[in-house]
Amino acid sequence: MLNTERPDTAAASLLEGNVVILTDGTPFVLIAPTTFYSLLQSPEDYYEGYLIGTLIRWLRYAFLLVALLLPSGYVAILTYHQEMIPTNLLISVARSREQIPFPALVEALIMESTFEALREAGIRLPKNIGSAVSIVGALVIGQAAVSAGIVSAPMVMVVAITGIASFLIPRYNAAITLRILRFPIMFLAGTLGLVGIMLALLTIIIHMCTLRSFGVPYLQPLAPIRNSELKDTIIRAPWWSLKKRPHWTGDYNKFRQSNGQKPSPGKGNE
Amino acid sequence: MMKQAKISPIQMALLMNPAIAATVLLLVPSITAKQAEQDSWISPIWASVIGFFVVFIAYQLNKLFPEESIIEYSEYILGKFLGKLISAAFLFFYLHITGIIVREYGEFVSATSLFNTPMTVIIGSMVLVCSFAVLGGPEVIGRVSEIIVPVVMLLYIIIFILLIKDLEVKNMFPIMEKGIKPSLMGSIVPQSWFSEFILISFFLPFVKDKKKGMKWGMISVCSVMILMVLTNIMNLFLFGKLTASLTYPVMVAARYISIADFLEHLESIVMAIWIAGTFIKITVFYFILSLGIAQWLKLSDYRPIVLPIGFLILLQGLWSAGDLQELSHYLATTGAVYILSFQVPIPVILLLIATIRNKIQQGKGNKQNEAPVNH
Numbered sequence: 001m002l003n004t005e006r007p008d009t010a011a012a013s014l015l016e017g018n019v020v021i022l023t024d025g026t027p028f029v030l031i032a033p034t035t036f037y038s039l040l041q042s043p044e045d046y047y048e049g050y051l052i053g054t055l056i057r058w059l060r061y062a063f064l065l066v067a068l069l070l071p072s073g074y075v076a077i078l079t080y081h082q083e084m085i086p087t088n089l090l091i092s093v094a095r096s097r098e099q100i101p102f103p104a105l106v107e108a109l110i111m112e113s114t115f116e117a118l119r120e121a122g123i124r125l126p127k128n129i130g131s132a133v134s135i136v137g138a139l140v141i142g143q144a145a146v147s148a149g150i151v152s153a154p155m156v157m158v159v160a161i162t163g164i165a166s167f168l169i170p171r172y173n174a175a176i177t178l179r180i181l182r183f184p185i186m187f188l189a190g191t192l193g194l195v196g197i198m199l200a201l202l203t204i205i206i207h208m209c210t211l212r213s214f215g216v217p218y219l220q221p222l223a224p225i226r227n228s229e230l231k232d233t234i235i236r237a238p239w240w241s242l243k244k245r246p247h248w249t250g251d252y253n254k255f256r257q258s259n260g261q262k263p264s265p266g267k268g269n270e
Numbered sequence: 271m272m273k274q275a276k277i278s279p280i281q282m283a284l285l286m287n288p289a290i291a292a293t294v295l296l297l298v299p300s301i302t303a304k305q306a307e308q309d310s311w312i313s314p315i316w317a318s319v320i321g322f323f324v325v326f327i328a329y330q331l332n333k334l335f336p337e338e339s340i341i342e343y344s345e346y347i348l349g350k351f352l353g354k355l356i357s358a359a360f361l362f363f364y365l366h367i368t369g370i371i372v373r374e375y376g377e378f379v380s381a382t383s384l385f386n387t388p389m390t391v392i393i394g395s396m397v398l399v400c401s402f403a404v405l406g407g408p409e410v411i412g413r414v415s416e417i418i419v420p421v422v423m424l425l426y427i428i429i430f431i432l433l434i435k436d437l438e439v440k441n442m443f444p445i446m447e448k449g450i451k452p453s454l455m456g457s458i459v460p461q462s463w464f465s466e467f468i469l470i471s472f473f474l475p476f477v478k479d480k481k482k483g484m485k486w487g488m489i490s491v492c493s494v495m496i497l498m499v500l501t502n503i504m505n506l507f508l509f510g511k512l513t514a515s516l517t518y519p520v521m522v523a524a525r526y527i528s529i530a531d532f533l534e535h536l537e538s539i540v541m542a543i544w545i546a547g548t549f550i551k552i553t554v555f556y557f558i559l560s561l562g563i564a565q566w567l568k569l570s571d572y573r574p575i576v577l578p579i580g581f582l583i584l585l586q587g588l589w590s591a592g593d594l595q596e597l598s599h600y601l602a603t604t605g606a607v608y609i610l611s612f613q614v615p616i617p618v619i620l621l622l623i624a625t626i627r628n629k630i631q632q633g634k635g636n637k638q639n640e641a642p643v644n645h
Contacts, residue, residue, distance in 0.1 A: 080383055084538050192395065193383055194538055198545040199399050202414075206399070209413040210406045217413065224278060225416055 001213070002031040002038060002171070009043050033214035037222075037233040040064065042170035045236050053236035060168050067165035067178050071108045072189035072197055074158045078104040080193030099149040105190030107151050111159045112186070114141060116179060119163070276478045279486035281412030284419045286470055286490040289554040290321075291497050292547030293374050294463050295426075296518050298498060299505040301602045303513035306456030308441060310506055310513070314498035316457035320614065321464035321491040327617045328471035329484045334624050336480065340471045340617065341565045347624045354566070356616060361562050363612045365579075367466075368555040369586025370597070370605075372397060375548045376587060377594040382521065382541055393587045396552065401580045403553045404560055405573055408476045411553055418546045425543050426497075429536065430504055432527045437507035459602055460498060462609035467491060468617055472558045517594065556583060 004010055005027050010020050013031045021030040031038075040060060045053040077084055078093070085093065100107060118137040122130045141159075145151045162182070169175040181204065188196030211218035221229035231237035277285075302310040328340075335343040341360065345353030376393045384392060403411055470487050477483045505519040508526065513519050524537040560579050564572035591597035 081538055192387070192391075194541065195379055195384060195392070195545060196395075198542055198549075199395055202399050202418075202546065202549050203402060205414055205417055206403045206406060206410060209410045209417070219413060219417065222417060224413060225280065 002034040003028040003173075004031060005029075006043060012043065012046070013038075033216040034218075035213065035216060035220050036208060036218050039171045039174040040169065046239075050236050050238040057236050060170075063165040063168045064178070067162055067169065067175075068181060069185065069197065069201075070162045070165070071112055071158055071182060072185040072200075073194075074155070075104045075108050075186055076189035076193045076197055079190060093152075093154050096152045096154055100152050101150075103190075104155075105186065107155050108158070108186055108190075109183070111141070111145075111151055111155055112162070112182065115159050115163055277408050277412035277473070277476050279477050279479050279482040281416055282470070282473050282477055282483065283486040283490040283493070285412055285415040285473065285550065285554060286467065286487070287493050287497075288415065288419055288422065288547040288550040289469060290463055290466055290551075291494045292544065292551040293371060294460070294494070294498055295501050295547070296378065296520055296544060297374070297598065297601065298460055298463070299502050299513050299519040300516050301459045301598075302456040302502060303506070303511075303519075304456070304602070305458075306452045307511060307514075308506060309453040310456055311499050311502040312453040313456035314460050314495050314502060316454055317460035317464050317498075318491055318495035320461045320610075321467045321494065322488060324465055324467045324614060324617065325470055325484070325487040325491055327621050328468055328474060329487065331471060331617065331621050331624065332474040332480070332483070334628065337475050339475055339561065339565060340468070340620070341562045343624075344620055347620050347627065357562070357566050360612065360616065361559065361566060364555060364559050364562065365582060365586055366590065367609065368552065368559055368583050369590040370601075371548070371552055371555060372583055372587035373590045373597060375545075375552070377597065378518070378544065379541075381594065382518075382537065389588060390584070394584055396549070397556075397580045397584050397587075400549060400553045400556050401576055403549075404557045404576050408473065408557070411550075411557060414553075415550050418550060422543050422546050425539055429524055429527070429539065430500060432536070433504060433508065433523060436526050437504070438510070439507060441507050441510040458610075459606045462606040462613075464491070464494070465610050465613035468613045469554060469558055471617070472561060517598065556580070559583075 001021075002013075004013075010029050010031065014020055019032045021032070023030070041057070042060075045057055048056070078097075082090060097104075102110070114137075118133065118141070122133055122137075125133055142156055146153050146156060166175050166178055169178065181200075185197060185200045188200045190196075192199065208219055209217075217224060220226065221233060232242060298314075299310065302313045306313050331340070331343065335346065338346075341357040344356050344360075347353065348356060372393050375396060376389050379392050380387065380389060403414055467487070467490075470490075474480070474483050501520065505513045505523060508523050509516065509519060516522050521537050521540050524540045527536045556576075556579070560572045560576050563575060563579065569575070591600060
C-alpha cells in the first residue's frame with residue numbers, strides 16, 4: 001500500500017480507480033493497490049507539460065539505477081574490471097587511491113554507512129542544529145577524510161552522487177529499500193565483480209516479479225506487458241490521451257474522461 | 271496447484287528466445303564458421319527449419335493433450351512401462367544438458383573475468399539464483415523474461431550498431447562458392463540448438479491463449495534465427511575467416527568497439543547480456559527438469575524437489591567436461607547428434623503413434639455409434 005499526505009495524489013488515485021483508505025488520527029491516507037511504478041511517480045509530473053514530465057521521469061528512472069548500483073559498480077570495476085575505464089581516467093583514479101590503506105569495498109562500506117548515519121542524524125535533529133550537522137558532515141567526509149588519506153576523492157564523489165540520486169525517489173518507502181539493498185549488492189560486487197551485481201539484479205527482479213499487491217502484479221504494466229498502459233509509465237503521455245483507467249482497477253468503469261479532449265484549432269464555423 | 275499458473279503466448283515466446291539463443295550467441299559463430307566459412311550466415315536459416323518443425327510437432331501433440339506435458343502424455347501414448355522409460359531417458363538427457371549449459375556459463379565467466387574463483391562458486395551462485403525463479407513458477411519466469419529479454423536485445427543491437435564502422439562486407443563474397451553443402455554442414459550444430467524448441471511442449475499447457483501459442487512459437491523461432499544470422503554476419507564481416515579460430519567471437523568483437531576514445535572495452539556489456547540470457551536459459555531448463563521429474567514421480571507439487579535438483583545440476587556442471595576445449599569439441603561433434611537424436615525423433619514417434627491410435631479409436635467409436643443404427 002502506498003501512503004500519501006497530498007490530496008492531489010489521493011484524488012488522482014481515486015480517478016485511476018484505486019481504493020483510498022482514510023483513517024482517523026493520521027494525516028496520511030493509504031492507497032491500494034500499489035505497483036512499482038506508482039512508487040516512482042510524483043504528482044509534479046502531471047503539473048508540467050508532458051515533454052517536461054517525461055524527461056523528469058526518465059531522469060528519475062536513471063537515477064534509481066544510479067542510487068542502487070553506483071557504489072557497487074565502482075567497487076566492482078576498481079577491483080575486477082580495471083580495463084573498462086579509459087586509460088587517462090584510470091591513471092587519475094589510481095593516483096588518488098595510491099595512499100589509501102583500504103580495499104575499495106571497505107572504503108565504500110565506511111563511506112556509505114557514514115553517509116547513512118549522517119542522514120538519519122539530520123532527520124532527528126531540529127532544523128537549526130541539523131544544518132550544523134550537515135556542515136560538519138560535509139567537512140568531515142568531504143575534506144578531512146580525503147586529506148587524511150583515509151578515503152579517496154573519487155569515492156567521496158561516488159557517495160555524494162549516490163546520496164543525491166536516492167533523494168530523487170519521491171516515496172520514502174521506495175527510497176529506503178534502495179538504501180538497504182545497496183549494501184548487499186556492494187558485498188557481492190566486492191566478491192564476484194560485475195557477475196555479482198548481475199546476480200543481485202536478477203534476484204531483485206525475480207523477487208519483484210513474484211510480488212502482488214491486492215492481486216495486481218507488482219511490476220504491472222511492464223511485466224505482464226500492457227501496451228496501452230505503458231504510456232503512463234515509460235513516458236508521461238499528455239493528459240488528453242490518458243482516457244482509459246488502468247485495467248486492473250478499471251473493470252467497473254473503463255474511462256476516466258470523455259473523448260475529444262485533444263486540443264486543436266477550432267473549426268471554421270465555430 | 272501446478273496447473274493454475276498461466277502465462278501469455280508473448281511471454282512464452284520471450285522465454286523461449288533466450289532459452290535457445292543465449293549460449294548460441296557466443297559459441298555458434300565459430301562453430302558454424304569452421305564448416306561453412308563465408309556462408310556461415312546461411313546456416314542458421316537451414317537450421318531454423320528444424321525449429322519450425324519441432325514447434326509444429328509440439329503444437330500438434332499439445333492439441334491432442336492440451337493439459338499435459340510430454341512426460342505425462344508419453345505414458346498415455348506408449349503405455350505405462352515404455353512411457354516411463356522414454357520420459358526417464360528424456361529427463362536424464364535434460365539433466366545432462368542443463369549441466370552442460372551451466373558449465374558453459376561457468377567456463378565463460380571464469381575465462382573472462384573471475385580467473386581465480388573456483389568453478390563451484392561461479393556455478394553454485396548462478397544455480398541458486400535460478401532456483402529462486404524456478405520456485406516462483408512459470409508465471410514468474412515469464413515475467414522475468416519479459417523484463418530481461420527486451421533489455422538484452424536492445425543492448426545487443428546497440429553493440430551491433432557500434433560495430434558498423436568496422437564491418438567489411440567484402441568478407442561475405444563469394445556467396446555459396448562451393449555450392450550449398452558447406453552451409454548445410456555448418457547448420458548441423460545450430461540444428462541441435464533449434465531442436466531444443468521441443469521445450470515449448472512443457473510450456474504450452476500453461477499458455478492462456480492456446481490458438482496463439484503456435485503463432486508465437488513460430489515467431490520465437492524466427493527471432494532466434496534472425497538473431498543468429500545477425501550474429502554470424504557481424505562476426506563474418508568483422509573477422510572473415512578468422513572467426514573459426516576464436517572461442518568467443520562476439521566477446522572479441524565487442525573489444526573492437528572504440529568510439530570517441532571513451533566507449534571502449536564493452537566486453538563487460540556482452541558479459542552482462544550473456545549472464546542475463548543464460549540465466550533465463552538455465553531457469554527454463556531447470557524448471558522443466560523439476561516439473562518433469564515431479565510429473566514422472568506423480569508428485570502433487572514440484573517445489574520441494576527444486577533445491578535437490580539444483581544440487582544435481584551443480585554436480586553435472588562440474589563433471590560434464592574437463593575444460594572448455596573438451597566442451598566445445600563435444601558440442602561441435604558428438605553433442606549435436608546426441609541432442610538432435612533425443613529431441614526430434616522421440617516427439618515425432620510420439621505424435622505418429624498418437625495420431626494412429628486416435629484414428630483407430632475414432633474408427634472404433636464410429637462403428638460403435640453406427641452399430642445401433644444398423645440394427
